[in-house]
Amino acid sequence: MFRNIKTYRPEALIESEKIRSYVESFESELLRGISTLSALAIIQRHPEEGVYGYQLLKELEQETQKTLVIEEGTLYPILRKLERDGLLVSERKESSGRPRKYYELTEEGNKLYYHMIGFFSKLLEAIGPLMEIDIKLPDKKYIYCPNCANKIPQIAGIRFCNICGLNIEGLEK
Amino acid sequence: MSNENESKILIEAFKDEVKKKLPFWLKTRVTELIDFLNELEDHIWDKATEYSQGKDPEIMHVREAIIAMGSPRKIAKEFRTRGTPKFFITEELWPGYYKGLIFAAVVILFINVLTMSIKLAQPGADIGGTVGEAFEGTFAGFAFAFAGITIMFVQLSYHGFLPEDFKRLAKEQEKMDKKIKKIKKPRKTKSVIPTSGSYLFEGIMGLVAGGVLVFYPFIDINRAYFEAWMPALPGWLKLVGGIMLISGVxxxxxxxxxxxxxxxxxxxxxxxxxxxxxxxxxxxxxxxxHLIFNVLDSRFPASNVGRTILAIIIVLSILSVIGMLQEIKKVVDLELKGFDQKESDFEKLMNGQ
Incomplete structure (x- = not known):
């Protein structure tokens, strides 16, 4: 993502309109799913009180050191879609003298979040060596369903993957 | 004007701009739309407060906050990706498209088989010719229905329609009709052109009525009668149907x-x-x-039907000219005022005029 185009040299590749638009379109495609996942990750951290749009963006900005930037207005259509799909619920509450819309994960949304994050983690782990990135998954805390990549906490008593129903007994490390 | 009022006007103009660019299906969900726009407003105030470092935001902070939101077009575009792609028609609309094609095929087949049966039942019917005509009519009908329905569904997919939108629109229209009967609505800023809903209705009506006239199969049921008394009628009907089709599209x-x-x-x-x-x-x-009199005077010699129709034609001609002038006026009005007065206000405000 180009943050400070003015400081580039004229011979830089992004001087070409074609290249710039290609890179921007590539990044926007790549970020579409990641933005949704990251928004869910932030919401998941606030299971009791929920989180409102502005707060979500601020936390995202801080956590990713401003690397993952969602254009502010476009966050709300994403949240609306997640709400329509049943992953989120919202409620208008007063906070610091102003009414705000707080989002929380539904039970189904919480399960799907773990599946999505598991799939994304396994994907990163798999493609990591291709790109010379070292990905270390927290294997001691979680197991990843071998069928659907669902991220499952290693807690006694969990016998089945709650996404695909696979029997996961004996997979613990 | 106070700083807060100016800020509010700026935010309202931004919300209006976003609203204009939103897809049709979202605009029809009034509660969701208002809630969405309010959420954008909350965000702008939060951001502006951040820019003003916790103090009451100035107009310039609000302006910066609005810029950080991204363009209204981009915000609205996020809603247009609704629906899963399947060729050029979304997966969600695919069953409706499929059912639409089957329904059209059944209707076309039924009409052509019915027409063929009636013609074959007449004494001295040309069996080969009649069956051939039925095949030809069925094929042409299929081709027309396929093209028309496909174009319609591709466009609806592009605009992010989902099947529930049709049901909801029908219900809301019903509710609106009831409300309109009860209350007289307060006067609103008049829009230069009608709403998308009325254009959609006019379009579908034009396509259906035009299609029926162009492929009018009933004329063949009693060809002898029409050939004797109204030989040019099928041609005229096709012509009128063609015009309605163009208008519908x-x-x-x-x-x-x-x-x-x-x-x-x-x-x-x-x-x-x-x-x-x-x-x-x-x-x-x-x-x-004579095109009218020849037919009507001979059928209704004692009546004045021909002259009445001629008078109606004169009125229709005048209405056509008025209609054309109105369309030209709309083009000019759009150039001068935009869709309504508020659009240019937003641009002025953002430019700080």
Missing amino acids: IRFSQALIGKNLRLQQVFLTLGIIPMCLNLALFLQLHFNP
Whole structure:
């Protein structure tokens, strides 16, 4: 993502309109799913009180050191879609003298979040060596369903993957 | 004007701009739309407060916060990706498309088989010719229905329609009709062109009515009667149907275009073409009255039906000219005022004028 185009040299590749638009379109495609996942990750951290749009963006900005930037207005259509799909619920509450819309994960949304994050983690782990990135998954805390990549906490008593129903007994490390 | 009032006007203008660009299905969900726009406003105030470092935000902070939101077009675009792609028609609309094709095929087949049966039942019927005509009619009907329905569904997919939108629209229309009967609505800022909903309705009606007239199969049921008394009728019907089809396609496109100024102007101009064709048709009948009298006087010798129809034609010709002038006026009004007065206000405000 180009943050400070003015400081580039004229011979830089992004001087070409074609290249710039290609890179921007590539990044926007790549970020579409990641933005949704990251928004869910932030919401998941606030299971009791929920989180409102502005707060979500601020936390995202801080956590990713401003690397993952969602254009502010476009966050709300994403949240609306997640709400329509049943992953989120919202409620208008007063906070610091102003009414705000707080989002929380539904039970189904919480399960799907773990599946999505598991799939994304396994994907990163798999493609990591291709790109010379070292990905270390927290294997001691979680197991990843071998069928659907669902991220499952290693807690006694969990016998089945709650996404695909696979029997996961004996997979613990 | 106070700083807070100015800020509020700026935010309202931004919300209006976003609202204009939103897809049609979201605009019809009034509660969700208001809630969404309010959420954007909350965000702008939060951001502006951050820029003003916790103090009451100045107009420049609000302006910066609005810029950080991204363009209204980009925000609205996020909603347009609704629906899963399947070829050019979304997966969600695919069953409706499939059912639509099957329904059209059954209706076309039924009409052609019925027409063929009636013709075959007549004494001395040409069996080979009649069956051939039925095949030809069925094939042409299929081709027309396939093209029409496909174009419609591709466009609806592009605009992010989902099946529930149709059901909801029908219910809301019903509720609105009831409300309108009860309360007299307060006067609103008049829009230069009608709503997408009325264009969509006009478009679909034009396509259906035009399609029926172009492929009018009933004329063949009693060909001898029509050949004796109204030999030119099938041709006239096809001509009128063709004009209605063109008009329907233009209106349907206008409904889908929404508030795209240039494209609306282009289609408003194109809309003059079917009106010209209508006028040419009426004038042709006016200057060749025998086309009407020959048929009607011989069928209704004692009546004055022919002359009445001639009078109606004169009125219709005048209405066509008025219609054309109105379309030209709309093109000019769009250029001068935009869709309504508020659009230019937003640009002025953002430019700090």
